[in-house]
Amino acid sequence: MEKIPILRMGNLLLVTIQVDLYDRLAETLESDLVQMIKKTGARGVLIDISAVSIIDSFMGRIIGNIATMSKILDAETVVVGMQPAVAITLVELGLPLNGVLTALNVEKGMELLKKKIAEEEPEEEEDHGDTE
Amino acid sequence: MKNEAIKIFQKKKKAVLENWMKFQLADEGLREDLMSNEDLRSQSEELLDAFIDNLSDENIDDPANSAFEAIVDILSGISISRAKQGFSPRETGIFVFSLKDALLNVLQQEIKDPQELYVQSLKIIKIIDSFGISTFETFIKGREEVILRQTDEISEISTPVIRVWDGILALPIIGTLDSARTQIVMENLLQEIVESGSSIAILDISGVPAVDSLVAQHLIKTVSATRLMGAECIISGIRPEIAQTVVHLGIDLSQVVTKASLASALKTAFGLLQLQVVKKQKQQQITE
Structure with a gap:
């Protein structure tokens, strides 16, 4: 069965969706990702949807769900590279994905995730802060 | 015959x-x-x-x-x-x-x-x-x-997307906003965000004569769409009368960053990008 790969980069998980998602694939991704967060103890999830050109309300909800689930498992989710048409569709569907962090591209998404994680771990980061 | x-x-x-x-x-x-x-x-x-x-x-x-x-x-x-x-x-x-x-x-x-x-x-x-x-x-x-x-x-002329700074886009809206125009404005803005990789968009509505609940809804939609793309959207140029109508109509703009003028929106944008505008003379004094 087709699967979307989940890559691990340090304490982050990287998901790049290269195909147009259908419902089954999205559900698999959801459960795989949650399992993966649990297994690796990842602190952040980056989902790149720059290749997704079609989205429906179900997909919008899945993305929202992933963000909420990750949050419960103490991992931040950033959705990056959303196409203008997809953004308009989501807004028109009434799914502004309020709980989800977004960024323009993978680079900015990474930056944002690192910043968020650093904010959450002030004690560990403090030492680095002093030396800077 | x-x-x-x-x-x-x-x-x-x-x-x-x-x-x-x-x-x-x-x-x-x-x-x-x-x-x-x-x-x-x-x-x-x-x-x-x-x-x-x-x-x-x-x-x-x-x-x-x-x-x-x-x-x-x-x-x-x-x-x-x-x-x-x-x-x-x-x-x-x-x-x-x-x-x-x-x-x-x-x-x-x-x-x-x-x-x-x-x-x-x-x-x-x-x-x-x-x-x-x-x-x-x-x-x-x-x-x-x-x-x-x-x-x-008119709708083509009146929806220019201006690059005011590296990473900051401004979109002055002149004239009444209806559904069709909002769609054009939204598309132009989002397209430009992708092309320029800007992370902040300023929507200036000082040229919008009146804001009713529909126009406000359109504005909120545009802001939401920009946010989904991963950029921050600031609405500027809100005249006192418009602020009054918005409150009287009970429109919730609390999730939207609003500024009175384009200048203050730009200032906020600089702050978000951690940029600072410094007077030349002052800089010289510091170096001295």
């Missing part, structure tokens, strides 16, 4: 044309600046030829007859071109209805029996009236085309 009136018109075509031209030229509203007399004459002659040639025993009693389609086509062409040239409806109306006067004038000269004259006149009046109606239909259609084209032009 051919209808009396048709025979007269075929025989007296020249007289009808002269009469018609006389009526048209005698009118005060003649627009020599828009169309020369020669052009008017050839236009009139073409129409009259088509009219008299197509007139027959079968269709003289029936203004909706398919034989008149050719004439209606010519009339449509004339009235559309007149609408685009800027003729007034009155002037276009006179063009068609003075033909009626000319035709009736000739009939009056030729037919001596009052009963017969009345019957024939009635038929001609009916036909010309139906021409008049279709002329106005197409005249208004022509005008609407002009308006539609102008609306398109």
Whole structure:
């Protein structure tokens, strides 16, 4: 069965969706990702949807769900590279994905995730802060 | 046997044309600046030829007859071109209805029996009236085309996306926001965000005359879409009256960053990008 790969980069998980998602694939991704967060103890999830050109309300909800689930498992989710048409569709569907962090591209998404994680771990980061 | 009136018109075509031209030229509203007399004459002659040639025993009693389609086509062409040239409806109306006067004038000269004259006149009046109606239909259609084209032009002109700084886009909105325009604004803005990789967009609404709940909803949608793309959206240029209406309408703008002026929005944007604007002199002092 087709699967979307989940890559691990340090304490982050990287998901790049290269195909147009259908419902089954999205559900698999959801459960795989949650399992993966649990297994690796990842602190952040980056989902790149720059290749997704079609989205429906179900997909919008899945993305929202992933963000909420990750949050419960103490991992931040950033959705990056959303196409203008997809953004308009989501807004028109009434799914502004309020709980989800977004960024323009993978680079900015990474930056944002690192910043968020650093904010959450002030004690560990403090030492680095002093030396800077 | 051919209808009396048709025979007269075929025989007296020249007289009808002269009469018609006389009526048209005698009118005060003649627009020599828009169309020369020669052009008017050839236009009139073409129409009259088509009219008299197509007139027959079968269709003289029936203004909706398919034989008149050719004439209606010519009339449509004339009235559309007149609408685009800027003729007034009155002037276009006179063009068609003075033909009626000319035709009736000739009939009056030729037919001596009052009963017969009345019957024939009635038929001609009916036909010309139906021409008049279709002329106005197409005249208004022509005008609407002009308006539609102008609306398109305005919406294209009035939604520029400006790159004010590296990573900051500004979009001054001028004029009323409706659904169609919001769609264009949103698409332009999102496209530009992708192309320029900007992370902040400033939506300046100082040129929007009024904000009602629909416009506010459109604005919130645009802001949400920008956020989904991963950029921050600031709304600036909110006039006091607009702030009042927004509150009175009970619109929740708490999730949207709002600023009074474009300058303060830009300042906020600089702050978000961790940029600072410093006076040159001051900088020198620091280095000294």
